[in-house]
Amino acid sequence: MTTLDMAAVAISNGSVALGGRPVLRGIDLAVAPGDFIALMGANGSGKSTLVRALVGLRPLVAGEVRLFGTPLEQYDDWSRIGYVPQRATAAAGVPASVWEVVAAGRLTRRRLLRPLSRADRAAILDALEVVGLADRRRDAVSNLSGGQQQRVLIARALAGEPELFFLDEPTAGVDLPNQQVLADTLAQLKSRGATVVLVAHELGPLAPLVDRAVVLRDGRVVYDGAPLRDHEVHQPWFAEPHTHHHHHDAGTKQTDHVPHVGSPIDRPRGQNR
Amino acid sequence: MSPAELFALPFMQRALIAALLTGLAAPAIGTFLVQRRLALMGDGIGHVAVTGVAIGLVTNTSPTWAAVVVAVLGAVLIETIRERGQTNGDVALALLFYGGLAGGILVSGIDGQSAASLNRYLFGSLTTISAGDVIVTMVLSIAVIGLSVGLAPQLFAVAQDQEFARVAGLQVRAYNLLVAVLAAVSVTVAMRTVGLLLVSALMVVPVATSQQLTRSFRTTIAAAMVLGAFASVGGLVLATFASYKANVAPGPTIVLLALACYVVAWPIGIWTRRRARLSEPFAEGQIPVHEACDEHPHAHGPGCGHLAVPHDDHVDYVHDGHRHAEHGAHYDEH
Numbered sequence: 305m306t307t308l309d310m311a312a313v314a315i316s317n318g319s320v321a322l323g324g325r326p327v328l329r330g331i332d333l334a335v336a337p338g339d340f341i342a343l344m345g346a347n348g349s350g351k352s353t354l355v356r357a358l359v360g361l362r363p364l365v366a367g368e369v370r371l372f373g374t375p376l377e378q379y380d381d382w383s384r385i386g387y388v389p390q391r392a393t394a395a396a397g398v399p400a401s402v403w404e405v406v407a408a409g410r411l412t413r414r415r416l417l418r419p420l421s422r423a424d425r426a427a428i429l430d431a432l433e434v435v436g437l438a439d440r441r442r443d444a445v446s447n448l449s450g451g452q453q454q455r456v457l458i459a460r461a462l463a464g465e466p467e468l469f470f471l472d473e474p475t476a477g478v479d480l481p482n483q484q485v486l487a488d489t490l491a492q493l494k495s496r497g498a499t500v501v502l503v504a505h506e507l508g509p510l511a512p513l514v515d516r517a518v519v520l521r522d523g524r525v526v527y528d529g530a531p532l533r534d535h536e537v538h539q540p541w542f543a544e545p546h547t548h549h550h551h552h553d554a555g556t557k558q559t560d561h562v563p564h565v566g567s568p569i570d571r572p573r574g575q576n577r
Numbered sequence: 578m579s580p581a582e583l584f585a586l587p588f589m590q591r592a593l594i595a596a597l598l599t600g601l602a603a604p605a606i607g608t609f610l611v612q613r614r615l616a617l618m619g620d621g622i623g624h625v626a627v628t629g630v631a632i633g634l635v636t637n638t639s640p641t642w643a644a645v646v647v648a649v650l651g652a653v654l655i656e657t658i659r660e661r662g663q664t665n666g667d668v669a670l671a672l673l674f675y676g677g678l679a680g681g682i683l684v685s686g687i688d689g690q691s692a693a694s695l696n697r698y699l700f701g702s703l704t705t706i707s708a709g710d711v712i713v714t715m716v717l718s719i720a721v722i723g724l725s726v727g728l729a730p731q732l733f734a735v736a737q738d739q740e741f742a743r744v745a746g747l748q749v750r751a752y753n754l755l756v757a758v759l760a761a762v763s764v765t766v767a768m769r770t771v772g773l774l775l776v777s778a779l780m781v782v783p784v785a786t787s788q789q790l791t792r793s794f795r796t797t798i799a800a801a802m803v804l805g806a807f808a809s810v811g812g813l814v815l816a817t818f819a820s821y822k823a824n825v826a827p828g829p830t831i832v833l834l835a836l837a838c839y840v841v842a843w844p845i846g847i848w849t850r851r852r853a854r855l856s857e858p859f860a861e862g863q864i865p866v867h868e869a870c871d872e873h874p875h876a877h878g879p880g881c882g883h884l885a886v887p888h889d890d891h892v893d894y895v896h897d898g899h900r901h902a903e904h905g906a907h908y909d910e911h
Contacts, residue, residue, distance in 0.1 A: 356740075359744045360743070360744070361740055361743060361744065380746065382744065382745055382746030383746075385744060387740075387741060387744035387745075389738065389740045389741055389744075391738070394737075394738075396612050396613070396614070396736060396737045396738075397611045397612045397613060397614045397616075398608055398611050398612040398784065398788055398794055398797050398798075399788050399791050399792050399793060399794065399797055400733070400737060400793060400794040401792055401793035401794070401795075403793070404733065404793055404794050404795065405737065407730070408730070408733060408734035408737060408738075408741070408742075408745075409741075409745070411730060411731060411734050411742075411745050411747060412745045412746055414730065416728070416731070417727050417728070442792065442793070443792060444792040444793070447792075447853065457741075460741070464745070470744075
């Protein structure tokens with residue numbers, strides 16, 4: 305057995321073109337079971353396209369994707385896969401309750417024309433509790449905030465009790481407290497032994513969870529190895545020059561621009577506004 | 578003739594059965610169309626069905642079955658153009674919309690007599706339904722109701738988020754085609770009740786009404802079906818009573834009754850949503866991106882007595898434990 309067969313998900317020499325324009329070129333990547341990997345890179349570097357190719361939403365023009373050792377074309381055990389698409393909202397044209405959206409994630413394990421079994425209900429409720437929205441299950445998703453809707457989408461993926469998660473920018477446009485809840489949720493998944501492929505522009509509170517970082521630039525893998533800090537991903541040799549500045553990097557010891565001043569204005573670390 | 582005698586007449590009972598079933602079936606499938614933001618798809622299919630009816634009339638075959646066949650073909654075509662082509666759903670609808678209506682009028686014009694009977698299908702004629710028609714209506718609408726309620730979890734997932742549904746292993750294309758075909762069937766079922774030109778109203782207006790007041794998909798579709806049945810049976814009864822005084826067509830009465838329900842539900846919906854918003858707590862822990870500080874009579878500057886700290890491209894002034902940065906006429910917290 306090669307490492308490609310052992311991997312939870314693997315892509316070899318994968319290329320994707322959108323409208324004739326190459327977006328991914330010769331990607332080789334294998335994710336071992338239980339790994340938490342972060343796909344990083346600037347906008348337009350192809351990280352979302354890579355995830356979409358891995359779950360079969362984008363056809364490959366060359367190369368091969370294998371899920372749990374099975375080529376994607378023959379793969380049909382979708383209950384092992386949980387996908388959180390990049391979406392601004394979980395709502396559609398008709399009201400839907402949080403419970404109903406999360407229950408849709410259970411379809412991978414339900415047969416046609418059967419009502420929800422007790423196990424289905426337990427899994428849906430468990431998924432809602434993991435993301436901390438069990439008390440809002442009867443509310444319409446459109447009444448939730450953006451961060452809460454993102455958590456609904458994660459709960460939907462959780463409800464199918466998958467082993468391999470693909471999360472496409474779950475923290476985009478989500479405020480810091482909600483990002484923290486997301487981080488706690490993903491930490492729980494990780495402790496349950498799930499394999500996670502996370503697409504993120506910036507990791508923020510998710511940083512401590514990452515085992516391995518993969519940085520894409522112009523559709524190629526330019527870095528694959530130990531986790532990077534957000535700051536390092538934007539080094540000139542990875543992506544476009546570092547054009548924006550961070551005011552503070554939460555959770556990390558970083559020398560601030562404020563010189564050290566004694567009392568009375570000294571404050572505990574982390575509140576240095 | 579007293580009302581009791583009138584409702585005892587066989588043609589009246591056939592009309593009531595047809596109205597009840599189409600009132601249940603049209604909103605059932607209409608909910609999925611509205612969910613996918615294709616509310617006008619029923620209208621597009623209705624126009625395509627005009628061609629089918631005209632072909633049936635001209636060739637002296639059953640207009641209903643001809644309409645079913647042409648409407649299903651049209652619906653599949655709309656779905657295919659929408660999915661495969663560069664054209665979006667809106668434009669695909671418009672193409673079929675005009676093609677169907679023009680084709681119907683052209684074909685019916687070939688045989689001079691059928692233009693008048695085409696009217697019956699354009700605006701509905703509940704009271705001319707034969708016993709055979711009622712059986713066809715019953716079979717088709719029960720099939721539509723059964724499939725759209727029985728497959729509701731799958732159809733819901735596909736309409737809510739197609740990409741997620743595909744990764745969940747659902748046959749998204751097959752379910753999309755099923756919705757299109759069911760919509761076409763319910764259009765042809767409802768054409769005898771409200772007519773092809775108004776058919777979309779029975780698929781969309783009850784859904785729009787019920788979603789004013791509901792928070793979940795299940796209650797939306799159930800309430801839409803109840804409202805649809807109420808509007809079609811109620812509209813027929815109203816039109817029957819009104820027919821003592823004047824010539825009132827049931828089709829438009831049904832649609833206007835459905836719209837009247839919407840007019841009642843709309844302000845209630847606004848009021849309940851307003852109340853729901855008021856009871857919401859403030860969004861937890863929002864971090865303001867741009868936080869201006871309150872009254873600031875003191876003007877910071879070199880040598881003003883506050884500690885000056887270079888911060889990227891500007892200077893912050895340490896001020897009682899926070900840092901102030903000049904921003905136009907005021908100071909920001911940094």
